[in-house]
Amino acid sequence: MQFCPKCSGLMIPKKEGSKTVNFCPKCNFKVKEENPDKKVIKEQIKKGPSFKFDVVEKDSESYPLTEIKCEECGHEKAYTWEVQTRAADEPATKFFKCEKCKHVWRDYS
Numbered sequence: 716m717q718f719c720p721k722c723s724g725l726m727i728p729k730k731e732g733s734k735t736v737n738f739c740p741k742c743n744f745k746v747k748e749e750n751p752d753k754k755v756i757k758e759q760i761k762k763g764p765s766f767k768f769d770v771v772e773k774d775s776e777s778y779p780l781t782e783i784k785c786e787e788c789g790h791e792k793a794y795t796w797e798v799q800t801r802a803a804d805e806p807a808t809k810f811f812k813c814e815k816c817k818h819v820w821r822d823y824s
Contacts, residue, residue, distance in 0.1 A: 719744050778812070785813040786820055 717726040719739035726737040726746065738745045778794035785793060792814045797807040809822040 717746070780814065781811070783811055785811075785816060785818055787818040788813060788816040790815040 717737050718724065719726055719742060721744050722739060722742045724739045724741040726739055726744075729736050729738055736745050778796050780792050781795045782791055783793050783795075784791055790813050793811040794814065795812075796810050798810065800808045806824075809824075810819060811822065812819045
């Protein structure tokens with residue numbers, strides 16, 4: 716890849732007779748190549764390290780635990796998170812998921 720020394724545009728190769736000429740389409744500056752074989756750009760793709768992935772059989776909860784009684788089984792701990800389900804000027808909806816029986820319920824207060 717060659718750039719024009721006059722306007723810094725990208726030079727494009729063009730055949731003129733038996734010679735290859737690099738020219739700038741912006742300002743029409745031309746440069747003759749002495750040996751077009753020496754300016755060949757080659758790309759090599761190298762194999763990177765192989766990655767291994769672990770298969771997780773069990774779902775893990777990443778939500779914080781809070782002390783609240785489950786409506787279904789009476790367990791005292793549940794995961795909690797909040798989602799803005801209504802208008803922005805109203806409070807977010809609190810969701811709970813029982814640690815033991817996985818029952819999900821919400822609190823609108």
